[in-house]
Every structure is written in C-alpha cells, then in structure tokens.
Amino acid sequence: EAQVTQNPRYLITVTGKKLTVTCSQNMNHEYMSWYRQDPGLGLRQIYYSMNVEVTDKGDVPEGYKVSRKEKRNFPLILESPSPNQTSLYFCASSPGTGANEQYFGPGTRLTVT
Amino acid sequence: GESVGLHLPTLSVQEGDNSIINCAYSNSASDYFIWYKQESGKGPQFIIDIRSNMDKRQGQRVTVLLNKTVKHLSLQIAATQPGDSAVYFCAERTSYDKVIFGPGTSLSVIP
Numbered sequence: 057e058a059q060v061t062q063n064p065r066y067l068i069t070v071t072g073k074k075l076t077v078t079c080s081q082n083m084n085h086e087y088m089s090w091y092r093q094d095p096g097l098g099l100r101q102i103y104y105s106m107n108v109e110v111t112d113k114g115d116v117p118e119g120y121k122v123s124r125k126e127k128r129n130f131p132l133i134l135e136s137p138s139p140n141q142t143s144l145y146f147c148a149s150s151p152g153t154g155a156n157e158q159y160f161g162p163g164t165r166l167t168v169t
Numbered sequence: 170g171e172s173v174g175l176h177l178p179t180l181s182v183q184e185g186d187n188s189i190i191n192c193a194y195s196n197s198a199s200d201y202f203i204w205y206k207q208e209s210g211k212g213p214q215f216i217i218d219i220r221s222n223m224d225k226r227q228g229q230r231v232t233v234l235l236n237k238t239v240k241h242l243s244l245q246i247a248a249t250q251p252g253d254s255a256v257y258f259c260a261e262r263t264s265y266d267k268v269i270f271g272p273g274t275s276l277s278v279i280p
Contacts, residue, residue: 060212087266096177098258098270099213106266114267146212155268156201160212 058083060161062147068167069137077132077164079147087150088130089114089158090122092143099146104155105130137168177256179275188246190274192259195240199261202235203268204244207256216244216257246276254278 060081069075081088089104091114101114105124119141121133130149134141144165148158182188194202200221205213219226219233219242226233232245242259254277260270 091270096272098272100270101267104266112266115269148212154201154262154265156203156218156262157215158213158268160214162210162212 058159060147060149060159062145062161062164064164065162066165068169070169071138072136075134075137075166077134077145077147077166079130079132079161080128081130081147081149081159082128083149083151083159084127085149085159086127086152087155087158088124089148089150089155090120090130090132091146091148092116092141093146093163094143102132102145137166139168142166142168177273177275179277181277181279182249183279184249184251186249188244188249188253188276188278190244190246190257190259190276192242192244192271192274193240194242194259194261194271196261196263196269197237197240199263201262202233202242203260203262204231204233204242205258205260205270206253207258207273209255213258218262249276249278251278251280 063078090102091099100116103122105111147161150158203218204216207213217228230247234243256273258273260268
C-alpha cells in the first residue's frame, strides 16, 4: 500500500530532551516536507526536501533540524524541545511534479512539558 | 481523533444539498491553488487543484472556481454526504516547491 508513515504517533517529553520523529514513504517520491498544525493556524511548513541531500527551510524552521540521506526517509529532529513546540506534526511527500499533490502521513502528536 | 478544528469557520449543510466553501488568497503570483480535506484524526488529503490560468475545474462531485480579480477561490461539493464532514483547507503554491495553507473551514453534514 502506498503510504507515508510516521513514528511515534504520540509522544510526551520534557523540555530539552532531544527527540526524533521518523518519516518514511514507499512511493519513490522526490519531494518531502514537514508541517506543524496548531488550532486556527492551518498547516505551517517547517522544512522541505526536493531530493536526497537537498533540504530547505520552510516558514517556521527555528528549533528543528532535518536530514535526507535516503530518498524514502526524512526525519525531523528537535535538539532541545521547548513547550512552544507542542503541536501536531505531519510529514508529507509528493512526486516530482511540484508540491501540489502531497500525500500526508497520519500525524505525530507531540507534547513538551 | 486529533482535534485540529478549534475556532474554525464552520459550515453546516443538509445531506444531499450542495456545499460551497470559500477561501481568499493573498499572493497574485501563485501558480496553483489547491484544496485539501482533513478528516478527524487523519492527515490532509488532496482533493483537487487548479492552475492560475484557469477559472474552473471539475472533479468527481467537486468543482473549484478561481476568481483572480478578487483573489477568491471556492470549492463546491455536489450532493453532500456524511463522509464529506471534515476540515477543508485551501492552499496556494507560491513556487514549485512551496505551498501555503489557509486556516481551514469545518464542514458539518446534517443527516
């Protein structure tokens, strides 16, 4: 089944404890992206990647890191999480035709206390 | 499921009626406009897009209208069904690799 998977789905952590949220897609898509979703704000892009070893900042990159060592994986790293990073995070991928038609993962609910 | 629809504009429609969801966009240079649907507890799902040089595009039970003069986009859903209940996001593609999402509209279908 063609899909985007994220792990973990739910995570509660404490301020300053490094964490990684994994994202993997099995559709051989070139484009991958991370979004955060907060009530009333829609989805805001954190980082995106056009291909392996190519990453770019989105609208809200502060406090996050990403890497794209393989085409299928695009992990999101929070080196020192803070409470304002409590949010619902989505990974998405898109074939090499632009960012129009993105396939989203199921989401990761992160709580930082 | 996850609650992401707090404080959103809400549209309530009787089952079988047509729904119209409206959206204003900001960037005149955007080359594509897109609609996504997000059901409770799930990630957004692509519905349809329209290129900026078009004013209407139809899909299965959906029609998107684009009015560039007033920077307005709408999604029409014909014969709305309970399964259409969701949050709907409009988005604009400002460059090949960048999409900006609106805050969303919650559609509630009354059986």
